[in-house]
Amino acid sequence: MPVVKYIQAKTILSHVKGKDDWFGLKYNMNLYRGCAHGCIYCDSRSECYQIGDFDGEVLVKENALELLKKELPKKRVVGTIGFGSMNDPYQPVEKDLNMTGQALEIISEWKMPVHIITKSDLVLRDIKLLKEIGKIYSAVTFTITTADDELSKIIEPHSPTSSERFRAIGILSATGILTGITLMPVLPFITDSEENILSIVEKAKEAGAKYIIPSFGMTLRDRQREYFYGRLDAHFPGLSEKYRQKYKNYYSAGTPGYKKLSKLFFDKCTELGILTRIPKFSPGIERQETLF
């Protein structure tokens, strides 16, 4: 597991540039740099993000909560704060440090909406806070790429299994918290079977997920690509060569048979009444002085 180190951050809440069509985020927040879940396809390893030793260390922004307390009152526009864009806010170190939990407490006091992406059922610890924030808006999105726990242990080695994530969706949904799934990436030749996609949609329905947001394919760039191919060689002999031939140095590796697969996915979601976009918080509301 990665070594935990502490750093001082200059700022904590960043503005999301432009309109965020995926989740409707206005602000982004990363309490950690690096992620111990070790997903073999993780894009955050890419050189462009300049996270030095992504798999060797997790950096904790020691002053993040102080910064949040200072920066939140200055945000005049109420808009969704996103957790989990570059790391998992509920990765193992969170269990001891409770940085995400404390940040949610502060956000709850300031009545700001929140969206969380995670692969961990540790988020269940914060149900009470998420319910409170949900009076404005809160949503929890679990990334699930395979319905097969054995496969999830290979491709997402240090995160809770897919079954544990479906179970957590069930618990959150039952409490009325808006909960869904990001079905991404869909890894060519690994998780792109019709059986896998349909199984995820069916299990999502059983668990009470309200939405599934898909992306059929994956990114492949510099350091991420080398790491991914190394893991393929360890677990799927011969597959990295197939990737090299098909995707060369392309940034984007689309799922073969995308059209058929996506039709299958969207038809199944329609049949089961699952949305394929997340219901977003409406941004742009001016903060009411009387409320604060």
Ligand code: SF4
């Ligand atoms: S949980 Fe997300 S950030 Fe963490 S390793 Fe996996 S893909 Fe990367």
